[in-house]
Amino acid sequence: MPQGRAGVGDEAAERSHDSRRVAVLVPSMDGGGAERSMFNLCRGLIARGHRVDMLVCRTEGNLNGQVPAGARFVALRRASTVRGRIAALRADPGALPVLARPMLLPWKSPWSLRYLPALARYLGESRPDVLLAGIPFFNLIALWARRRSGVDTRVVVTERSTLSVNIAIREGQWRRRFLPPLLRRTYAWADAIVAVSNGVADDLARATRIPRERIRTVYNPVVTPDLHERAKAPLAHPWFAPGMPPVILGVGEFVESKDFPTLFRAFARVRRSRPARLVILGKGKPERHALVISEVERLGIGRDVDLPGWVDNPFAYMARASVFVLSSIYEGLPGVLIQALACGCPVVSTDCQSGPAEILSHGRYGRLVAVGDDEAMAQAISETLDAAPDRARLRARGAEFSIERVLDDSVNALFG
Template identity: 25%
Template structure:
């Protein structure tokens, strides 16, 4: 008999957590189960799989739903919505909560079994937030503290070890379940014909324009490369990206098509994909690029890249915040690309295998 699973998340904007949860939902549908998305805000950049039930929890005018003064009202509204959904569709066998805002609310509504999925380095996110000031830091810390006493899923072994070694969070249980990937779907999408792909050799970076992604390091490295290739940036905020590129003197080498619902043809035709981040969880783009047959260069940031780039791919990890090392390895991957015939981690990422690991939580 199929399971009814609620997947709660902040929004369906173009981020990695949203993408992997949609892949999980699509796989659950194919296996005969009934996933429902509980989306806090109606902000959607992705194509919704056929048959997936999506419920938007709050109106656009309802802002700061996790703030101290609105939290009690938000929790009550969420409790009522879940009750209504269970009357209409039947009892949920499993609740999966994603991202800070959603975790803060879902951990207060009394549903079970509930698992919170940790997609990123908690320590690095808090460190980054502290630079924005005490108010921003305390807000995020409050969300992280909501994970205390909860059942946690981490998307990489690195994050699991970080939580276990943390003095700030004591989970009820913790285990790693890697992100799901449907490699057949990726290859099919990679072969689609799309307009705008450069007809010259190019590098590619896929990720939102955010401090975590360290476009400044990327642009400094680009300036130092000998290969002199342009780089395609698939990101939302084109204006900020271009302004930053101008600051580092590489605006003439930037190609900015913006966010793409199907990035795979762009990745497939690139000479290499580069990840310049300060921290990650299990960076989806590295796996997708390797699946498309495109080599990668990545910062050895916490967490995930070192679990993905093993064996003959390990040399393509470089120290984070080091544009000189990044530039050197970009030149290396262009002149001597590695064999991608054997990527060890692929066997652990099959979408059906991952879906079954999640379904086991409902037993």
């Protein structure tokens, strides 16, 4: 049986006549932008008087101190891989032809399957009004868990990245071939299919042949009410002191999709013509971190590059940086790009699928460059450094993605 602890504020929410119980499936507390967006949504729902259960699979990580006040934390117990596979097959026996190759036959099944039995038990016991999931494999187990439990809970699935590019880069041959048909079959059971950008929605429809009209776009609520106050907080980093060279900022996990090597090469080009420094806030697995360090050393830019790791308040850096750069190969709706705008920071981004062009209105609010083109990126950075920024205009654009503006769309998707 899942274990949980109730947060303060549940009693007040219970008394609200319009209160509904919303369960939010959180893959890991060691997460990034997707998990933080879920947390922001939870805070908005709680503020409106709804009861929120946060169903967490992997409970250890850097987000443990950020659980929204008033949320009920439920740690889902992990089952064996065999039990997870059996539960998936029993949820949809007719799916064997499309289920076997991407999920059941590979030696290393998606770890999400191991939480399917516990999720089904939770639904049977707690019977929330709505279950919200994000990320493909967790969308699948949410839908299978409802079938296994036999409840009438409304299930809303969310796509947060460009599916076709994601599976082309991250998945093996079998999953690349058979995952889209499995998603098409299983997503048909969802009460709502949400994409975090129009680009993600278009790609999901193309990749899975789900009718485009079934997919609605709801932007992530990434600009929180406290962002501007946090942006004003003191910053002790010496590179941001008055009179120092301009600082270029990047934020993200050290993974292939963020393509920091292109940013390093672009920075090396910028350094040939002007003094500048580069700070990247993020971390990665030891082997990825070693590759990052190796590239910095190879380019001879180590004295002007700082890698502080994750920080509690990236907004203080964004508010003081001369330019923020997103170098990703693919995204869904990059929250850090929006947050940089909301802090008034000029931005440069790759024109990757999907999100940056939507956020920047195809170049109106920041320069877009081709993926992997370090020469074009260096030129865009230099041009941005030379231009006088209209920070108020950038902040206004970022505010369009605030919780207050996005929450109504989120609530409509959740409750129908």
